[in-house]
Amino acid sequence: MELFRSKGFHDQKPSFGAIFIPLFDNDGLSVKEIAKLSKFTKQTASIYIRELEGLGYVKKKQDKVDKRSVLIFLTPKGKKLRLIANTCVAQVNAEFRKNLDPTEFRQLLVFLRKCI
16 A cells, blocks of 8 residues: 555555456456455445545446446546556565565465455
8 A cells, every 4th residue: 555655546445456456457347247356245346436436546337238237447547556556566576576486476476366
């Protein structure tokens, strides 16, 4: 979070990551898909999405195929955050690499992905 704040993103919360990570991988997901991938309830995901929309990071668009569904897209501000997130992840990974050999580092990534 310190890295995000140092880049000017003072309004971020750790819980937002669970919403952003699926969108960073696949922009334009439904609330239901985001909830499933984030392991949040649909209601909790909706609350965070509404908050992120208010902060200008995401926007909602009606699904052209299923008119009952709303899709969530990153705004330009959200896309800028994705670039910063990639930089932050690279910095954190570099710190871990200093103390781990390549096999240990790969194992760490596997473990962390499992935890997420």
